[in-house]
Amino acid sequence: MPYCPNCGAETQPGSKFCSNCGTPLQAAPAQAPVPAPRPVATGEQIFASMSGLSKGLLGREYYVLLMTPQTLLFVKLSGEDRKQIGQEMTAHAKDEGVGLFGRIATSLSASSNMGDYFIGWTPQQVSARFNDVFSVSVMSVREIRVRSMDTTDYDRKYELRVKATGFNEKFRLSRHEKDEHQALKQLFGGKYKSNTWFF
Numbered sequence: 001m002p003y004c005p006n007c008g009a010e011t012q013p014g015s016k017f018c019s020n021c022g023t024p025l026q027a028a029p030a031q032a033p034v035p036a037p038r039p040v041a042t043g044e045q046i047f048a049s050m051s052g053l054s055k056g057l058l059g060r061e062y063y064v065l066l067m068t069p070q071t072l073l074f075v076k077l078s079g080e081d082r083k084q085i086g087q088e089m090t091a092h093a094k095d096e097g098v099g100l101f102g103r104i105a106t107s108l109s110a111s112s113n114m115g116d117y118f119i120g121w122t123p124q125q126v127s128a129r130f131n132d133v134f135s136v137s138v139m140s141v142r143e144i145r146v147r148s149m150d151t152t153d154y155d156r157k158y159e160l161r162v163k164a165t166g167f168n169e170k171f172r173l174s175r176h177e178k179d180e181h182q183a184l185k186q187l188f189g190g191k192y193k194s195n196t197w198f199f
Helices: 079-095 098-110 115-118 121-131 178-191
Strands: 048-056 061-067 071-077 135-137 143-147 158-164 166-172 192-194
Touching: 048 115, 048 178, 061 115, 061 178, 071 079, 071 121, 079 115, 121 135, 135 158, 143 178, 178 192
Parallel strands: 143 192
Antiparallel strands: 048 061, 048 166, 061 071, 071 135, 143 158, 158 166
């Protein structure tokens, strides 16, 4: 039961004046709702990535391949996505105390190393942030093959083909970072195939 702030008499809820002394009564201020705590991301995390994947006419559709122990995520990135990620990677480098030249190097390499941006994320975080994400269960993969397309010795290109239940896709692959392929070998063992000695 509320009380009058002037005389202390009990008042009826919703009354505008105290029935004992006539003091105007103010409605109790509405309390701002307490925001719900942000959920903490739990579950599998991305431990490795592969950048430089492309599809479409002249390879204009840009993808990154993200790996967790249970899932492969193929994320299609628009030009605006890539620009935003590059800016965030550069800002993060600055926050970490990286000097000007280091930040310039981060900015220049962001487009080719964009998969690094996602390390530590969960698949749920990726799907919440980006619209075009296709996930493939690691257990459903029958074969992953890297094939040299034998262009020239100076401009070697590769093709990445993934065969899985409900997913049979190939991508142009413009990078040849050994650690990225080692991660695929770690995940898939004998299901990983390659016709080039480099991998």
